[in-house]
Amino acid sequence: MKTSSHLTISRRGLLAMAGAGLATATLPGALFAQGSGNILVIASGQDIPNFDPHTATGYSASFFMRNVYDPLVRVAGNPPEAVPALAESWEVSEDGKTYVFKLNGNARFHSGAPVTSEDVVYSFQRALSLAKGNSWMIRDIVTAEGVKALDATTVEFTLATPFAAFLQVLPWIFIVEKAVVEANLGADMGQTWLLTNTAGSGPFQVARVEVGTLYHLARVADAWQPGGGNLGGVIWQIVRETATQRLLLQRGEAHIAVDLTSEDMDSLADAPGVVRVLEPEYRTFSIKMNTKNGPLTDPNMRKAISHATNYQAIVDAAGYANLMTGPLPDGILGHNPDLGVYRMDLDKAKEYLAKTATPEGGITLKMVHVSGLEQQRRWALIMLDSLKQINIDLEIQPLKWPDMVAACASPETFPDLFPVYQTANYGDPDNIAFAAYHSSRNGGWQNAVYSNPEVDALIEAGRAEIDPEKRKAIYQAFQEMVVADAPDIFGVLEKRRLGLRDSVKNYNFTPVASNAIEAWPLSLS
């Protein structure tokens, strides 16, 4: 008995000692808080496997480019506008085909060499000839011969065709130092070298890389960029679980979390020290219909389905989102909020159904969705319920994303209903209009089947017109025509969900690529 009680005490003592040991061992946590004074930590689920600004894709790569490289102009504000970066000023010709950029004379690469117009010409030509990454944005618009260095700090672009959104795509074409890339050309135009090295002029440069864990960018000692906050560096920390991102934010170990779910945002509502950013961004979710094959080739059938859809359930399942009011996102140039888009109305649905080859319904449609994406699965179930109301059955098939992409190859393999997210890569209506509704995109997942020559003509006119007022009129007509065609079930605009510590100062939301944080203007208090 005596020994046993003795044992209990020693066990308790052991536990206490273990606890104390662990507690002292947490000291590095305290050190962290002190040492990170000027280092901004961003928690993100996406790795940055490739540093080459002309081949890399993904928002993590965008974050990297925006901070390590400079484009001619940057995008800022809400609604987004082009602001000076390497180019301190620019002029556009009357016909919208000639742009002349004057470079900032202070601009320096990390090597110390000045940024010249030769570097700009070289970068655009490299991007075009590699034809990867963001180069699609200037494909058929900028040609290799169309970029000219007039003098050391003046660059002239002669566009192959007038392109109204030119200043909106420029923030995504980054300038590399010609001499450095040429010195490391290899057999693949420097692609292998730039995969892990940089040749930029941005306000930050790579300090430390642990693949799959973190990317530490340090402020360039005498960064040429005007303004700027008090950051000494930025860490892009890979945190795969969104719940963990939220916990890190709550504990103050991350300053910004970029992949939070609606549930995370709910639970951060009253978290001390945390600021939630919930802003509409140009990111649409809609369900594409097969306009080329099967029962949905009949516009009346598409309209019947559009009227049968339970939009309230769709927006409820989406969390922080607004219903779309047409093919273009709210707030973008030319957006028409009064299109009278389809809303749930079973009488109208049955009216349209009566005009089809199967007036009583009784058919089975097929819908696919990305397997594992809970939100898409819920939407598929909502469609199942909605279509039952007009006696149409729905077969739901979860697919892996590569299989969904493969299904887009032809109208015969494309399912009747195909859910898709589209993110605007630049803040201009042309982006979504062209990617999602122009027939040249047929066969790809953004617009597998829909084609209407009149819509094509409007999209082309919209990108060629310079006058904003005329463009508005063109996009109004475009929206009306697309709504009349009903190629999509217009879904929701998801709000961007970011979590910030309140110590992050001078943050301003821009509804384009807002998860690829631009760190230069930010400060930590």
Next chain:
Amino acid sequence: MLYFILRRIVLLFPVVIGLTVIMFAIARLLPGDPVALAAGPNATQAEIEALAREFGLDQPIWTQYANYVAGLVQGDLGTSLLTRRPVAADIAAYLPATLELVFAAMFIAVIVGIPLGLVTAVWRNRWPDYLSQILAIGAISMPRFFLGLLLQLCFAMWLMWLPLGGRFPIILIPPPTVTGFLTIDSLLAGDMNAFATALRHLAMPAIAMSLSPLATIMRMMRASTIEVMSQDYVTTARALGLPKAKIILKYVARNAVSATLTVTGLYFGWLLGGTVLVETVFDWPGLGLYATKAIISQDMLPVIGVALVIGLLFVLANLAIDLLYGVINPKVRYS
């Protein structure tokens, strides 16, 4: 014995060839278009074809396979279609993290599981036995990622004793890489603070991974101990009046542990292939996450590379176990 080891190593070749053939066949048979996916939504057909050409994916599968094997001989595992990084470099970066985690988990499982199995066998059908049986069933049936989340909630959020995840605090510079195992590297660098930090990061994921093998090892050890205890030589030893502790530790445990070792080897391979959930929860930058991402985007060369490496490790681990039999029981002969 040398002959035995050599023969087992020679046997690795059919394993490697078999794995590559199967993986290549699966890669070809799967539906989907990985090249179009990697080229991105805005690529033209010409750009997709150019990408396929760049990676040799436009060639017949036999040529692709021959090229792959030719590279493999030189230690080249190809290039990832999605990230454009060499697969061998990626695996070299991620493998140590996974190995460290699996070794730590197996260490806990063996160190705790074997004595516990022995104890429950000796006191079988009494309360330590019942308690451990309940715990064992609980440990086997509890999903590892869920246990991981519970541990995080308890030790990282409430008690704040341990970090939420990762291998090392992002703000600190890790010790210079020698083995890739942060615990060993920090010891080699003589940095005890770094060692303690690395251990604290390793603790929760390793415990979450260890419970299921721990329970199995314990149950195996219990069953084989009970079996050995009924052998005649144990009865004889008791009849001779040897102390009970000596009988259990020297004669029973040594004989009972052989069967348990087999399970340990199998579990090692199983854990290597099953780290992904724990890696996700604890942000452990390991092979499981890397492979999962590659599988989802049908980026086949990383998948084949990971399958090869895990296959090889599995074979080697079981070879090591086979050799251990001899160490524990000198009667074992290799032929």
